[in-house]
Amino acid sequence: MPVYPKNLMRRTSALAIAALLAASPVAVFTQPALASAGPPSVADLSERLIDAVVNISTSQTVTADNEGDDDTPSQPMPKLPPGSPFEDFFNQFFNKDGKEVPPHPRKTEALGSGFVIDASGIIVTNNHVIDGADDIEVNFNDGSKLKAKLLGRDKKVDVAVLKVDPPKPLKAVKFADSDKVRVGDWAMAIGNPFGLSSTVTLGIISARNRDINSGPYDNYLQTDAAINKGNSGGPLFNMDGDVIGINTAIISPTGGSIGLGFSVPAATVQPVIDQLRQFGETRRGWLGVKIQSVTDDIAESLGMDHAQGALIAGVDGKGPAKPAGLEPGDVIVKFDGHDIKEMRDLPRIVADTPVDKTVEVVILRKGQSLTKTVTIARLDEGESTVKTSLGTPAVPEKPRTTKALGLEMSSLTKELRGKFKIGDDTKGVLITNVDDGSTADDKQVKPGDLILQVGQQPVESPADVTKRLDELKKSGTKQALLLLSNPQGELRFVALGLD
CATH class of the missing domain: 2.30.42.10 (PDZ domain)
Incomplete structure (x- = not known):
């Protein structure tokens, strides 16, 4: 291959391309019109909404971890020679009698976001933004500040309602019907990430009804609009300027946004907010x-x-x-x-x-x-979910046992009740061993669990289990549905193959 000077090579290539385009019309390609990469601008929308979004500043008094711990012995002051260079240093922590000086309570501060939903001064944020706060201050976009009081909060959906007394009506926003939001719709977040007030980010709704195991009512909207620390409690808007969600959580290995932000949908928080405003508590x-x-x-x-x-x-x-x-x-x-x-x-x-x-x-x-x-x-928010009483069994003198489905099963005896901490008022068939690698093992069945039903029929002895399994096999059933109870009385169903 001939070697050409670089400038000649560039000129030759340009001439060759020009000749090719001139001589071959089919080589001329027209670029198709690109689809819009997003809204042409959200400047007008941002300007209209930004005054309704606030910065929430909280302070909390914290004390030493061991305050009030009478079992913690005082540490004596080290004996130092007079005039020692360390004498002043240790005097900060020990009094004149040589006893340790307890650390003083100190104030900590935190920042979050919120938004006004009523011009009279009603503001919504996340519960975790104000949780434990002694003082709550709301900072507005025009630089004004107002003290806020807590009207009510709900930990399960992580929402809190605040009240301020403004000298004039505030700019407020309204909720949208979040059930109508579709994956792919544009979404805009406004908040105060890392204390940087009035920050606007844009993205789309990436998914709906996300469960991130943060509570019993998880059904988050997922968005790739940038959400960071400090955005919590701020609004997620649609392109009409209505609130479709409250920005609440992110998934991130770094602590910063990687495009996985989560907002509690408006449809979830609105009934809670209404109850908190009316009653100061939820009534589920x-x-x-x-x-x-x-x-x-x-x-x-x-x-x-x-x-x-x-x-x-x-x-x-x-x-x-x-x-x-x-x-x-x-x-x-x-x-x-x-x-x-x-x-x-x-x-x-x-x-x-x-x-x-x-x-x-x-x-x-x-x-x-x-x-x-x-x-x-x-719902009594303080009560446990289910308490179960299953009656008092007849305790046989000698345990009866059987094995099936990778399980070793036994009737209950006084000794087995003591070993597995099973109450006297509980009956069922006790699982004493689970084969390693069996389907039951894979489904977290444990020794100490009780079988209460097989195929939706109650069982009280290993013979009952065997009989019921035979009936299911003869009927052509491929899975045996077992109702299990752990020693604490918590119930669950497990299906095990009969093959």
Whole structure:
């Protein structure tokens, strides 16, 4: 290959390309019009909304970790020669008697975001922004500052409502119907990341109904609009300038935005905010059941066409579900007209249901669709989910045992109750060993668990289990649905293959 000077090579190439384009019209390509890369500008929208977004500053008094710990002995002051260069240093921490001086309480400060929803001075933010605060100050875009008082807060959806007394009406924003938000819609966040006030970022709705295991009502909007520390409590807007969510969390290995931000949808927070403004607390609906997901194998064991709904694993004896006739093993597929596609749909819908409202609940029970009527009670936020009492068994003198499905099972004896810490008022078939690598092992079945039902039939002895498994095999069932209880009385269903 000939070697050319660089300038000649560039000129020759240019001439060759020019000749090619002139001689061959088919080589001339026209660039197609590119799709819009986004809104031409959000400047007008930002200018209209930015005064409604605030910076929230909090302060909290903290004390030493060991304050009030009488068991912690005082440390004597080291003996130093007079005039020692370390004498002044140690005098900061020890008094004239040589006793340790307790550290003084100190103030810590934190920053977050919020937004005005009522011109009279109602402001919304995250609960974690103001949690534990002694003082809350709201800083506005025009530089003014106002002290705020807490009207109410809810930890489960991480929202708090504040009140300020402004000298004139404030700029306020309104909520949108977040249920109408689609994946791919543009979204704009305004907040105070790292204390940098009035910061605007733009992105899209990346996903809906995200569960990040932060609470019982997770159904976050996911966005790639940049959200960082300090954005918490700020609004996520649609392109109409209405609030579709409250920016609450990020997933990040670095602590900064990597495009995985999460906002609590407006549809979730609005009922909570209304209750906090009216009552200063939440008043959620309560059904009184413990539920779990319907997996593919559980659906197969129940004879369902596909996995759907919420499987009832336990019923609170004092809750509204009990008199309504709901039972463990029922699958709730519709509640008050709302389809329950998966387990986590139900807690959110029940919580939003007004207390004392009577609703219809559609369940699947042993292959049949039934409709039950339930009057919703009020959730006591401090109570545990389910307490179960299963009666008192007859304790045999000698344990009876069997093995099936990778499980070693035994009747209950006094010795086994003591070994596995099982109460005298509990009955069932005790699992004493689980084969390593078995399906039961993979599904976290443990020695000490009790089998209460097999194939939705109660069992009280290993013989009952064997008999029921044989019946299921003869009927052509491929999965055996077991209702298990741990020693604490927590219930769950597990499906194990019969092959």
